[in-house]
Amino acid sequence: MTYPSKYHLPKGTSADGPYDLLVTPESAGWGYSGLRILTLGPGEAHTLSTGESEFLVLPLEGGCTVTVDGQIFELGGRTGVFASVTDFAYLPRASEALISSASGGRFALPSARTERGGPPARYGRKEDVPVELRGAGACSRQVNNYCLPGTFDAEQLLVCEVLTPGGNWSSYPPHKHDEARPGEESELEEIYYFQVADENGFGYQRVYGTEERPIDVLAEIRSGDTVLIPHGWHGPSIAAPGYDLYYLNVMAGPGQDRAWLICDDPAHGWVRSTWESQNVDDRLPFGEDR
Numbered sequence: 001m002t003y004p005s006k007y008h009l010p011k012g013t014s015a016d017g018p019y020d021l022l023v024t025p026e027s028a029g030w031g032y033s034g035l036r037i038l039t040l041g042p043g044e045a046h047t048l049s050t051g052e053s054e055f056l057v058l059p060l061e062g063g064c065t066v067t068v069d070g071q072i073f074e075l076g077g078r079t080g081v082f083a084s085v086t087d088f089a090y091l092p093r094a095s096e097a098l099i100s101s102a103s104g105g106r107f108a109l110p111s112a113r114t115e116r117g118g119p120p121a122r123y124g125r126k127e128d129v130p131v132e133l134r135g136a137g138a139c140s141r142q143v144n145n146y147c148l149p150g151t152f153d154a155e156q157l158l159v160c161e162v163l164t165p166g167g168n169w170s171s172y173p174p175h176k177h178d179e180a181r182p183g184e185e186s187e188l189e190e191i192y193y194f195q196v197a198d199e200n201g202f203g204y205q206r207v208y209g210t211e212e213r214p215i216d217v218l219a220e221i222r223s224g225d226t227v228l229i230p231h232g233w234h235g236p237s238i239a240a241p242g243y244d245l246y247y248l249n250v251m252a253g254p255g256q257d258r259a260w261l262i263c264d265d266p267a268h269g270w271v272r273s274t275w276e277s278q279n280v281d282d283r284l285p286f287g288e289d290r
Contacts (some may be wrong), residue, residue: 005217007207012224013226018046019225020106023191026114028228032156032252034111034187035226038099040064045100046093052110054118054157055091055149058248060195062105068097073123077105080247081195082163086285087126090154092118106194110147112252118155128152133280134170139271140281141170149258158188158251158260162238163284166197166244171235174206174270177261178213178231180254186261190229192237194221194246201243207234219243233265243287244286 009021016022021037021167028034037060038046057066064078064087078173079108091097093114099107111197123243130151132143145151146157164170180187202222209232219238220229238246251260264272 005219007215007217007228007230008219009228010173011222014226020224021193023228024224026187028191028230030189030230031251031254032113033191034113035193035248035250036111037110037190039109039192040101040104042100042104043102044104045098048097048109049097050093050095050097050111051092052093052098053113054093054155055109055111056157056159057089057091057097057099058108058110058146058159059086059088060106062103063100064099064101064107066091066097066099068095068121071121078124081161081228081242082197082286085126085129085131085247088124088126088145088146089118090135090152090248092121093155095121108248110157110248110250112157114155116155117151131285133284135172136275136280137278138164138168139170139172139275140168140284142284142286145253148232148260154258156252156258158258159249161246161248162237162256163261163286164237164245165281166239166243166245167241169236169238170245171237173271174208174233174235174265175262176231176265177263184261185263186253186255188239188251188260190234191250192227192229192250193250194225194227195223196221196248197244198235198242199223200239203243203245204236204238205234206236207232221266
């Protein structure tokens with residue numbers, strides 16, 4: 001059963017203007033993380049004013065040209081999220097970008113509010129995106145680390161995507177990052193944006209809290225759905241058998257060191273120790289050779 005929740009945004013329920021999805025800090029009720037999904041038809045263009053936030057332009061399907069701060073970035077993109085990683089562009093705070101697509105496509109625009117200027121606009125090569133195979137057995141998944149500490153420089157923004165073969169669990173063991181504890185845990189708001197590898201496909205997302213900070217989400221996920229995680233333990237993300245699952249993670253928070261530090265739910269963290277005796281799912285990695 002799917003329990004209605006203000007944290008689960010089914011496809012289309014948060015569309016606004018040119019965006020298939022529009023999540024801002026204001027609409028989410030928090031301070032930093034945002035995400036827009038933009039679809040462009042062949043020959044169409046869109047102007048994005050970044051305002052108080054830094055952004056990525058991350059192709060989900062198709063390619064585009066990004067013109068910003070006197071520079072032009074040609075993004076080759078990809079045929080789909082399960083086909084390969086993609087190149088991308090970084091847009092700084094207080095800039096205006098023109099995103100145009102000769103052939104059309106769909107583009108994720110993850111964002112993070114920041115008070116500082118941050119790095120300049122620049123291009124991210126697909127060949128430089130670290131691809132990690134995480135977990136083992138039924139917890140095997142692929143993580144494409146686009147914009148994380150040590151992979152790509154930004155001011156506050158953290159972005160990765162996770163691909164989970166049908167029947168597997170990811171975001172597991174359940175973990176959280178809602179307290180600032182130096183060296184142990186960072187305070188980050190998180191957005192999960194989902195796609196499933198079949199029009200009939202589905203999955204599930206669990207989020208739960210503590211007695212002091214309750215939250216309770218059990219969402220049946222379809223392509224185009226979004227789940228907001230302001231706090232609490234999140235996971236598992238479950239791919240139903242036969243249906244590969246993709247999600248884009250967008251994170252940002254008040255910490256000045258841009259750290260991604262997580263804390264496992266102590267009831268389930270022991271599961272990590274079982275991976276040493278299991279093989280990584282041989283369906284990974286997804287996609288074509290890079």
